Amino acid sequence: MADKLLEMKNISKSFPGVQALSEVDFNVDKGEVHALVGENGAGKSTLMKVLTGIHPDYEKGQIFYKGEEVRFKNPAEAQKAGLAIIHQELELIPELTVAENVFLGREPGRGWINRKKLKADTKKIFEELGIEININKKIKHLTIGKQQMVEIARAISQDAEIIAMDEPTSSLSQQEVKILFALIQDLKEEGIAVIYISHQLEEIFEICDRVTVLRDGYKVKEQAVADINRDEIVRQMVGRDVEDRFPDFKINDGKPIFQVKNLSVPDLITDVSFEVRKGEIFGLAGLMGAGRSEIARAIYGVYKNRSGDIYLEGKKLNIKSPGDAIDRGIYYLTENRKDEGLIPELSVGENMSLSILEQLTIVKSVISKRKEKNLVKEFISKLDIRTPGPWQLVKNLSGGNQQKVILSRVLSTNPKLIIMDEPTRGIDVGAKHEIYKLMEELAAEGVAIIFISSELPEILNLTSRVGVIYDGRLQSIIDGSEVTQEKIMNLATGGSS
Ligand SMILES: Nc1ncnc2c1ncn2[C@@H]1O[C@H](COP(=O)(O)OP(=O)(O)OP(=O)(O)O)[C@@H](O)[C@H]1O
Ligand SMILES: [Mg+2]
Numbered sequence: 001m002a003d004k005l006l007e008m009k010n011i012s013k014s015f016p017g018v019q020a021l022s023e024v025d026f027n028v029d030k031g032e033v034h035a036l037v038g039e040n041g042a043g044k045s046t047l048m049k050v051l052t053g054i055h056p057d058y059e060k061g062q063i064f065y066k067g068e069e070v071r072f073k074n075p076a077e078a079q080k081a082g083l084a085i086i087h088q089e090l091e092l093i094p095e096l097t098v099a100e101n102v103f104l105g106r107e108p109g110r111g112w113i114n115r116k117k118l119k120a121d122t123k124k125i126f127e128e129l130g131i132e133i134n135i136n137k138k139i140k141h142l143t144i145g146k147q148q149m150v151e152i153a154r155a156i157s158q159d160a161e162i163i164a165m166d167e168p169t170s171s172l173s174q175q176e177v178k179i180l181f182a183l184i185q186d187l188k189e190e191g192i193a194v195i196y197i198s199h200q201l202e203e204i205f206e207i208c209d210r211v212t213v214l215r216d217g218y219k220v221k222e223q224a225v226a227d228i229n230r231d232e233i234v235r236q237m238v239g240r241d242v243e244d245r246f247p248d249f250k251i252n253d254g255k256p257i258f259q260v261k262n263l264s265v266p267d268l269i270t271d272v273s274f275e276v277r278k279g280e281i282f283g284l285a286g287l288m289g290a291g292r293s294e295i296a297r298a299i300y301g302v303y304k305n306r307s308g309d310i311y312l313e314g315k316k317l318n319i320k321s322p323g324d325a326i327d328r329g330i331y332y333l334t335e336n337r338k339d340e341g342l343i344p345e346l347s348v349g350e351n352m353s354l355s356i357l358e359q360l361t362i363v364k365s366v367i368s369k370r371k372e373k374n375l376v377k378e379f380i381s382k383l384d385i386r387t388p389g390p391w392q393l394v395k396n397l398s399g400g401n402q403q404k405v406i407l408s409r410v411l412s413t414n415p416k417l418i419i420m421d422e423p424t425r426g427i428d429v430g431a432k433h434e435i436y437k438l439m440e441e442l443a444a445e446g447v448a449i450i451f452i453s454s455e456l457p458e459i460l461n462l463t464s465r466v467g468v469i470y471d472g473r474l475q476s477i478i479d480g481s482e483v484t485q486e487k488i489m490n491l492a493t494g495g496s497s
Pocket of ligand 2 (some may be wrong): 045399
């Protein structure tokens with residue numbers, strides 16, 4: 001084809017104990033949006049890292065870019081040649097401002113940094129993108145959605161010819177996703193190619209032209225999006241038919257075990273009251289930024305200026321820090337993996353047993369190595385964590401599998417109430433259902449769950465009641481038997497029930 005911009009041929013890449021890519025072919029035309037899909041650990045990110053010089057040491061294969069063979073030795077070289085990447089795990093520097101991050105490593109000015117130009121250029125980029133952001137703010141003070149927009153702006157500003165987007169929408173609001181999609185459309189028209197990685201298969205049908213499916217490091221198939229449907233893609237990804245429905249959830253009528261009364265945090269949440277029953281999955285719905293995570297954080301003792309009362313099993317709790325909350329049996333699984341304190345340089349097993357260890361020391365028992373080993377093994381198989389073994393370093397796991405390690409850690413603390421904030425983000429179709437099943441099992445064991453999700457089908461199918469948050473307030477609580485997508489959306493956008 002005349003328009004072939006990129007051709008990756010026969011690419012193999014292995015890590016100790018893992019064949020991440022086996023003779024993979026992948027090609028991209030000028031101006032096309034090419035989806036790359038597959039389960040957690042299939043090799044998507046690795047393929048992009050091979051392409052962009054992060055893994056220059058692939059064992060086999062060739063890369064042709066604009067007709068010439070290339071082998072980028074580092075990311076800077078790839079960038080110079082016109083290849084930009086938006087990383088799955090955001091790689092921004094928290095202590096620097098938005099503007100400093102956008103132009104990191106290529107600041108305007110010779111020898112010194114031209115701050116004025118830096119700011120002006122950054123401002124222009126965001127204006128063009130139609131994104132409202134304070135470019136002087138430090139990254140660490142932004143929501144993850146906004147941080148992701150900064151990553152996107154950084155890639156766009158590089159005048160690239162190919163932009164690889166590794167799960168760019170995982171923490172964007174619907175509005176932000178719209179902005180991104182419009183942007184991709186513009187890029188296309190300019191002849192720029194986009195490689196699009198996502199677990200949201202619906203997105204593939206909305207913006208992609210072709211789709212390449214990877215499974216266990218192999219390329220399964222490449223096809224035009226117009227020629228395939230969602231079920232078929234899933235089958236290619238997983239290699240079998242997937243049970244793509246929610247478990248039947250029995251409405252729970254246990255006793256209230258957890259209550260918040262008049263929970264408020266100035267400027268964030270106002271007068272929120274609700275209760276969760278033993279063994280109930282209680283949904284919290286609302287738009288990005290409505291205050292769902294803030295409610296979770298307030299319960300978790302993150303804010304010093306919180307007012308209102310929290311009760312667990314009828315007792316009023318005085319939670320001043322996350323440590324207090326965990327001690328009482330409340331665990332908040334945040335939406336941000338990086339906050340969860342996975343220690344990248346430790347192994348999967350060590351990361352899992354960290355919290356188990358704490359528990360064991362609390363009860364002053366001797367740590368049984370064998371017991372610990374068995375627990376780790378049990379979690380690896382229960383959550384289907386793709387790792388060559390418990391010894392693998394956590395930093396070497398794929399994004400989705402890191403999420404599962406975090407989950408196993410939560411479970412090992414035997415909590416009474418778990419707040420799960422977007423727990424299926426970045427998780428593949430098959431594994432999502434594992435997590436749903438797990439939630440159901442937990443509920444059956446009597447654990448109360450507050451489930452925050454932006455995916456309405458999840459909320460509708462898994463919860464027995466849904467609280468809808470708008471502008472920091474609890475608008476209404478809808479009973480499972482009466483809940484509909486329309487009702488939630490109406491309340492979430494400020495309407496009344
Ligand atoms: N630096 C590394 N060292 C060792 N193993 C690695 C490394 N990077 C990736 N792997 C392994 O290679 C395989 C492919 O991982 P990759 O990150 O490419 O998956 P992915 O398709 O992007 O998955 P996800 O959807 O979860 O992001 C996995 O088994 C992963 O554990
Ligand atoms: Mg990945």
